[in-house]
Every structure is written in structure tokens, then in C-alpha cells.
Amino acid sequence: MTSYEILRERFAPVFERIAAGAWDRDRERVLPHEPIAELNAAGFGALRVPTARGGYGVSVQTQMRLLIDLAAADSNIAHQYRSHFGFVETLPWQSEAVRERWYPRVAAGQSVGNxxxxxxxxxxxxxxxxxxxxxxxxxxxxxxxxxxxxxxxxxxxxxxxxxxxxxxxxxxxxxxxxxxxxxxxxxxxxxxxxxxxxxxxxxxxxxxxxxxxxxxxxRVRGTAEAVHEAAFFQLVLLAVQAGIARNARDDAAALVARRSRTFNTGSGKPFREEDLIQAEVGKIAAKAFAAEATVLAAARAIDAAWDHYAADGFSQEPGRVPAEAHTAELAVEAAHVEVPELVLAAAQALFQTVGASATSTSKGLDRHWRNAQTVATHNPIAFRARSLGDFHINGTTPVGLNAIGEATSSSAVTPSATA
Structure with missing residues (x-):
């Protein structure tokens, strides 16, 4: 298993190039084909492929740390890996013939969308x-x-x-x-x-x-694979949001550090020396820290569950789901309730640091809030909060997202019907 520090050093130059072009791509709406191809060629898509199969064999926590780093460079590129990473996560539950087919392709830099x-x-x-x-x-x-x-x-x-x-x-x-x-x-x-x-x-x-x-x-519902995949897919979105918060923090700090103009309502000092402005940037940094820490805590819960899946031979038997899988699912649901609020607040607070000049379209600072809000809407937070409350009050096992479709009065389901 390759360490985060080694992989961070490997991918850092690519992340830096991606970050340098992020705002231009967003402004001109240029799809990032070349940056994604470069990442795939460097093996970013094979982070969770076992080392014996040609990948890096990292933990979910290490993968999410790297994904947050990438999202801080460009949240769009990090987000589009959600589909590919989700596909790779399911391969241990597939037949050996399927694994022999797909692991070499992924290790060679090929990717799978959704x-x-x-x-x-x-x-x-x-x-x-x-x-x-x-x-x-x-x-x-x-x-x-x-x-x-x-x-x-x-x-x-x-x-x-x-x-x-x-x-x-x-x-x-x-x-x-x-x-x-x-x-x-x-x-x-x-x-x-x-x-x-x-x-x-x-x-x-x-x-x-x-x-x-x-x-x-x-697709077999009610299996460990189904529970794991649902939680993992949500965790990727949360990692993307954590990266957005970090990007907002860095942009806020850079804006304040280089600003020379000030207001007569302040102390008259340069913005970088203003106590109140420093505090505003500090609050953004604290929110970014809390978001990232929450995501990584949920990732560790998924890693703990993964050990049980492996010990059980990645069973596809319905109902054979270790308790640790639901613990991980609850950790992701708790993160899903809190992380978007932290990230949106960080992106919003960015505009409280330097005044009206922050709204200039030439700076593109609005993209942090736009991107964070878009990711946050992928699943209703209220449903996650309700599930958490039901578990802690009644001990009800959470239900993963199994399907999306048109609802009718006869399509309502209970947790026991889909667990």
C-alpha cells in the first residue's frame, strides 16, 4: 500500500497545473479532457486497485485525502471521478473473470463513467x-x-x-x-x-x-456491496465539498494578503494586519478544517467496515451485512448533514473579507459557492437527518439510496422492505 505522502508528491505537479487553469476553464466552459487524461495516465484512477493487480491499493481515507487535494485544485475534475471510483469499489464483489477483465484496464488508465x-x-x-x-x-x-x-x-x-x-x-x-x-x-x-x-x-x-x-x-439489494456503494458514493461528494472549502480558504487568504486599499471605518492598517479581517479568514479556515476532518472520520469508518467485507470473502448473500457497514453508513449520513453547511458558509464568508471587489467576475470567486451548492443538492439533506434521527430514537437501520423515480401513493416503502 502506497502512502499518502508519496502519492501526494507524485500528483502535486498535476494538481498545480489543474489549479492554474481551473478558473479559465470555468469561465470559458472548456471541458477538462486533457487534465483528466493526464491524471488517468499517472494512475489516479487506480488508487483503490490492489497492488497485486497493478494499482496503488490505498485505503479509502488516503483516497479521500487525495480527492480533497484534487477538489481544492478543481472541484469539477474531482467530482467526475465519483462514477469511476464507485465502479472500482464494486469489483471485489464480482467474479474473478470480471476482476481479471477490469483491473488491468483501470491500472492502464482507462476509466468508467455513470x-x-x-x-x-x-x-x-x-x-x-x-x-x-x-x-x-x-x-x-x-x-x-x-x-x-x-x-x-x-x-x-x-x-x-x-x-x-x-x-x-x-x-x-x-x-x-x-x-x-x-x-x-x-x-x-x-x-x-x-x-x-x-x-x-x-x-x-x-x-x-x-x-x-x-x-x-x-445488482443485488440488501447486500454488503449495496450498503457500501451507497455510502461510498456520498462520501465522494463530501470530499469534493471539503476541497471547495479549502479552495475558498486559500483564495480568501491570498486576496487579503495582497490587498492595499482599506476603509476609513477600519483601523487604517493594511487588510492583512486588520484583526477583524484576520478573524474572518480564520473562521473560513476553521470551517474548511472541520469539513475535511469530518469527511476523513467517515472514511475511516468505511475502512473499518471494508476489513469485515474482506474477512467475509465479499459475500453477495442478501442480509449478510456486518454491523460495521451500517456504522459507516451512519457516519456518512452524519457528515452529509453537516459538511454542506460548513462549506457553503465558508464560500459565503469569502465575500466578507475584501468588500465589493470580491464580486468582480474577473476573479471568479462566486464559483466556490455555485459549485458547493450544486454538489450539496445531490441528495436532500433532510432525508439524511431524518434517517439519523430514526436510528438514534428507534434503532432503525438506515436505508441506502436504491432507486430514483416517479412516486405514487402505492410506491411508498418502509425501511424493512428495502433493507
């Missing part, structure tokens, strides 16, 4: 994207939105409703992993969010795409 969510029209618990048996292969058809990372990736992992030989939908939903540039796949850069504008979170369409059986991966 195509799970549909923009609307699918009932909760179902999908309009279909996966049909077609002789020795399968056929994938449908349209997805929020396909973060896919536009930069070599492959994308698509959630789909499995169809029976009779053409009727079954109760199963599988993942299909397909080449992004393959026949029948079309990727659109149509994400129009006001923040995280360069994550490639747009539409991907699939028109009769042929899928090798080895690239059809079952």
Missing part, C-alpha cells in the same frame, strides 16, 4: 432503459441523464431493467458496462447547472447497444 438516473417518466423501482437477451449477447436501449464523468470516460456503467425472453420486464435491474465510443452510444454535453459546469453531467443515449455477457453485472 449512466444510472433517468430524467423522468420511470416509476420508482423501475427503469425505462432496458437490457434484453439477444442470442449470446444482450441489447441495451434507453436514455440517461446526470451521466457524470461519462463524456471523459472509456466506458460507462448503465443501470437497466432486465427484460424476459417474452419481452416483458422482469423484477431484476442490472448494470451493463459499455464503451462510450461504441456503436449505438451518443453522449451529449447538455448539463446546464449553474455550478459544477464541467463534470459532463448530461445525457447519454443507448440505441440497441450490444453488451457482452461478462459486462452484465447483477
Amino acid at each position: 449512466a444510472s438516473t433517468e430524467r423522468g417518466g420511470n416509476a420508482l423501482g423501475t427503469l425505462n432503459t432496458t437490457l434484453k437477451p439477444a442470442g449470446p449477447q444482450w441489447t441495451l436501449t434507453g436514455s440517461k441523464f446526470y451521466c457524470t464523468g461519462t463524456i471523459f470516460a472509456d466506458y460507462t456503467r448503465v443501470s437497466a431493467q432486465v427484460m424476459g425472453a417474452d419481452g416483458e420486464p422482469t423484477a431484476e435491474r442490472y448494470f451493463a458496462v459499455v464503451p462510450v465510443n461504441g456503436p449505438g452510444v451518443q453522449v451529449y454535453d447538455d448539463w446546464d447547472g449553474f455550478g459544477q459546469r464541467l463534470t459532463g453531467t448530461g445525457t447519454t443515449e443507448f440505441d440497441g447497444v450490444a453488451v457482452d455477457p461478462l459486462d452484465v453485472l447483477p
Whole structure:
């Protein structure tokens, strides 16, 4: 296992180049294809690939530390790795044939995007994207939105409703992993969010795409894999937000340090010597510290659960979920409630340090708040807070995010129905 310090030194020059161009890319809306390709070539996508399989074999905590470093350079680039890292996390639960197929590809710098969510029209618990048996292969058809990372990736992992030989939908939903540039796949850069504008979170369409059986991966709810993946996906978002807070801290400090103009309502000293301004920057730094510390505490809880998964041979048996998995899930939920508030407050406080000049579009300081707010909206914080409260009051096991769809009165579920 390679240490954080060694990897930080390895990636630092790349992070510095990424940071230098972050604001220009955001302002001109230039997708970061080249920086991501450079990171992949340097092995950033293989952080969690075992060393015996050609990767770095790091812990989740080390991975999140590096991801925070990257997010401080450019939160868009860090965010788009969420899909790829999530895919790699699931590989230990797959067959040896699947691992032999994907670990070498990831170690060689190839990446996997995401195509799970549909923009609307699918009932909760179902999908309009279909996966049909077609002789020795399968056929994938449908349209997805929020396909973060896919536009930069070599492959994308698509959630789909499995169809029976009779053409009727079954109760199963599988993942299909397909080449992004393959026949029948079309990727659109149509994400129009006001923040995280360069994550490639747009539409991907699939028109009769042929899928090798080895690239059809079952989804089994109620397993340790399902609990782990749900918590891990949320942790990545929190790491991205922690990086944004650190970036806001650094920008605030740099702005104050070089400012010479002041106000007659102050002491008349340069801003960098003003006690009250120093305190404002200190508060931003404290929020950034608290956000990062919270994320890393949750990462350590996931690492503790990972040891139990490994000891159990990465069992796919439904219901065979160690208690440590739910402890980790609760840690991530607690972080999910607090970290966005800390980061948004840090991004907002940035404008209290130097006055109206901070709002100049030439500085691009608004991007920290825009980006933090966009990431924070990915899952309703109120749902996480409710889950935490239910656990501490009633001992109810938390329920991971299993599906998104149109709700009806008959689609309401209880925790026991989806655990």
C-alpha cells in the first residue's frame, strides 16, 4: 500500500497545473479532457486497485485525502471521478473473470463513467432503459441523464431493467458496462447547472447497444456491496465539498494578503494586519478544517467496515451485512448533514473579507459557492437527518439510496422492505 505522502508528491505537479487553469476553464466552459487524461495516465484512477493487480491499493481515507487535494485544485475534475471510483469499489464483489477483465484496464488508465438516473417518466423501482437477451449477447436501449464523468470516460456503467425472453420486464435491474465510443452510444454535453459546469453531467443515449455477457453485472439489494456503494458514493461528494472549502480558504487568504486599499471605518492598517479581517479568514479556515476532518472520520469508518467485507470473502448473500457497514453508513449520513453547511458558509464568508471587489467576475470567486451548492443538492439533506434521527430514537437501520423515480401513493416503502 502506497502512502499518502508519496502519492501526494507524485500528483502535486498535476494538481498545480489543474489549479492554474481551473478558473479559465470555468469561465470559458472548456471541458477538462486533457487534465483528466493526464491524471488517468499517472494512475489516479487506480488508487483503490490492489497492488497485486497493478494499482496503488490505498485505503479509502488516503483516497479521500487525495480527492480533497484534487477538489481544492478543481472541484469539477474531482467530482467526475465519483462514477469511476464507485465502479472500482464494486469489483471485489464480482467474479474473478470480471476482476481479471477490469483491473488491468483501470491500472492502464482507462476509466468508467455513470449512466444510472433517468430524467423522468420511470416509476420508482423501475427503469425505462432496458437490457434484453439477444442470442449470446444482450441489447441495451434507453436514455440517461446526470451521466457524470461519462463524456471523459472509456466506458460507462448503465443501470437497466432486465427484460424476459417474452419481452416483458422482469423484477431484476442490472448494470451493463459499455464503451462510450461504441456503436449505438451518443453522449451529449447538455448539463446546464449553474455550478459544477464541467463534470459532463448530461445525457447519454443507448440505441440497441450490444453488451457482452461478462459486462452484465447483477445488482443485488440488501447486500454488503449495496450498503457500501451507497455510502461510498456520498462520501465522494463530501470530499469534493471539503476541497471547495479549502479552495475558498486559500483564495480568501491570498486576496487579503495582497490587498492595499482599506476603509476609513477600519483601523487604517493594511487588510492583512486588520484583526477583524484576520478573524474572518480564520473562521473560513476553521470551517474548511472541520469539513475535511469530518469527511476523513467517515472514511475511516468505511475502512473499518471494508476489513469485515474482506474477512467475509465479499459475500453477495442478501442480509449478510456486518454491523460495521451500517456504522459507516451512519457516519456518512452524519457528515452529509453537516459538511454542506460548513462549506457553503465558508464560500459565503469569502465575500466578507475584501468588500465589493470580491464580486468582480474577473476573479471568479462566486464559483466556490455555485459549485458547493450544486454538489450539496445531490441528495436532500433532510432525508439524511431524518434517517439519523430514526436510528438514534428507534434503532432503525438506515436505508441506502436504491432507486430514483416517479412516486405514487402505492410506491411508498418502509425501511424493512428495502433493507
